[in-house]
Amino acid sequence: MSESRHPELDALIEVMATLRGPDGCAWDREQTHESLLKYLIEESHEFIDAVESGDRDHMIEELGDVLYQVLFHADLGADAERPFDIEDVARVARTKMVGRHPHVFGDVTADTADEVVANWEKWKAAEKPERESKFDGLPKGLPALALADKVIGKLTQAPSSDSLPAGTTSDDLGELLFGLVAAARAQGLDAEAALRAAVRRAISADEAAE
Numbered sequence: 001m002s003e004s005r006h007p008e009l010d011a012l013i014e015v016m017a018t019l020r021g022p023d024g025c026a027w028d029r030e031q032t033h034e035s036l037l038k039y040l041i042e043e044s045h046e047f048i049d050a051v052e053s054g055d056r057d058h059m060i061e062e063l064g065d066v067l068y069q070v071l072f073h074a075d076l077g078a079d080a081e082r083p084f085d086i087e088d089v090a091r092v093a094r095t096k097m098v099g100r101h102p103h104v105f106g107d108v109t110a111d112t113a114d115e116v117v118a119n120w121e122k123w124k125a126a127e128k129p130e131r132e133s134k135f136d137g138l139p140k141g142l143p144a145l146a147l148a149d150k151v152i153g154k155l156t157q158a159p160s161s162d163s164l165p166a167g168t169t170s171d172d173l174g175e176l177l178f179g180l181v182a183a184a185r186a187q188g189l190d191a192e193a194a195l196r197a198a199v200r201r202a203i204s205a206d207e208a209a210e
Contacts, residue, residue, distance in 0.1 A: 013086065016071050033076055040069045100124065121154075135203050144195035145177075151199050155206050 004010045019028040047062040070089070077084035100123050103110035110116045121134070134154050142150070152158050164173070184191040 012068070013071060016068075016075050020075055028072075031072070031076070033073055036069065036072060036076075040066075040073075043069055099126075133207065135207070144192045144199065148195055148199050151202060155202060156209060157206075159202070 019025045043062065043065040047059070047066050050058040050062040071086060074084070074086040074089050077088070098105045100120070102108035102123065103116065103119075108119070110119055124137075135151065138147070138150055138154075140147070164176075168176075181191045184194065
């Protein structure tokens with residue numbers, strides 16, 4: 001029998017199996033996909049913080065926490081009506097990535113990053129023909145700002161983009177957004193909810209126009 005190419009990953013999976021086993025941890029055994037969602041969100045944001053800090057050790061630690069959440073959810077899959085495990089998760093991810101990179105694994109030509117981006121939605125649509133709207137599949141639970149960015153990229157006619165003066169930097173934009181949130185808070189307005197509502201209106205208007 002050949003040695004595993006990923007002994008530490010296999011060992012981590014064994015730790016998960018032990019913790020979820022009959023002689024393991026009562027808390028781990030009681031968890032569900034729903035109960036773990038908040039931890040997946042928290043760990044993902046902590047990894048973002050680690051990347052922004054540039055701390056290699058912190059990045060490894062936090063990415064490990066994200067990985068553990070993935071393994072946890074995959075282990076819970078054994079209890080599903082249609083059971084699945086980490087191999088199923090990896091197989092679906094591999095198939096998706098191969099299908100979305102026909103310029104690498106097929107005979108499509110896309111030599112630049114811009115060409116790849118231009119074709120990305122087309123490849124996704126071919127992969128999921130059951131989707132009726134270009135907005136289907138958008139993760140509605142995204143923070144409003146991230147959701148707005150994704151929706152604007154899909155709109156038939158994007159809103160005016162000339163509201164910022166030329167030469168605006170990332171720091172300038174951050175200060176502007178921070179000031180808008182502060183002004184909204186001072187007037188008792190919820191900036192997150194307001195932007196989310198604006199995104200919904202933009203989707204509805206775009207779909208009505210089509």
